[in-house]
Amino acid sequence: MKKVCEIAQLGNPVLRQQAVQVEAFDSNGIIRIVRNMLHALSESSGVGLAAPQISELVRIVIIASRPTKRYPLAPEMEPVVMMNPNFEVISELMKTDWEGCLSIPGIRALVPRYEKIKISYYNQQGIKQELVADSFIARIFQHEYDHLNGLVYLDRVVSNKDIVSETEFQKLMDQ
Ligand SMILES: [Zn+2]
Numbered sequence: 462m463k464k465v466c467e468i469a470q471l472g473n474p475v476l477r478q479q480a481v482q483v484e485a486f487d488s489n490g491i492i493r494i495v496r497n498m499l500h501a502l503s504e505s506s507g508v509g510l511a512a513p514q515i516s517e518l519v520r521i522v523i524i525a526s527r528p529t530k531r532y533p534l535a536p537e538m539e540p541v542v543m544m545n546p547n548f549e550v551i552s553e554l555m556k557t558d559w560e561g562c563l564s565i566p567g568i569r570a571l572v573p574r575y576e577k578i579k580i581s582y583y584n585q586q587g588i589k590q591e592l593v594a595d596s597f598i599a600r601i602f603q604h605e606y607d608h609l610n611g612l613v614y615l616d617r618v619v620s621n622k623d624i625v626s627e628t629e630f631q632k633l634m635d636q
Pocket residue numbers: 561562563564604605608
């Protein structure tokens with residue numbers, strides 16, 4: 462039996478496909494997917510998740526920043542469920558920082574992302590919302606948004622030399 466919270470790992474073709482728009486925000490299928498995503502997040506130390514990571518090719522991401530073992534400095538916030546999300550770049554300024562991914566265990570890499578963005582999305586009631594995000598939250602969003610388009614963060618890495626093992630990353634952080 463398939464575990465509810467099984468996370469697709471790099472190499473699984475589902476991570477390389479385009480996710481489709483949510484049509485019926487309140488359908489049982491969508492409610493079930495959101496529930497499974499929240500469950501998968503609560504069982505992991507991730508700070509965000511995209512539906513394709515639980516093998517559901519729909520445009521849903523959840524941002525759930527909180528300090529965890531993987532991200533001790535993450536700001537604390539309630540999980541935000543975003544359907545059919547999009548974003549605009551507010552400042553062309555990009556910042557490079559470390560990322561990891563539940564679908565790519567054991568690896569971290571430096572990734573450039575826009576520092577400040579305006580996110581628009583539909584909530585679970587199908588009401589359009591806007592959110593200006595910067596820094597870590599903007600980074601999580603851009604990472605999860607990429608998953609909806611079949612991209613992973615390694616695709617954004619500038620040099621292979623910016624990819625390190627989780628063990629070496631922890632040593633860097635402890636310095
Ligand atoms: Zn990811």
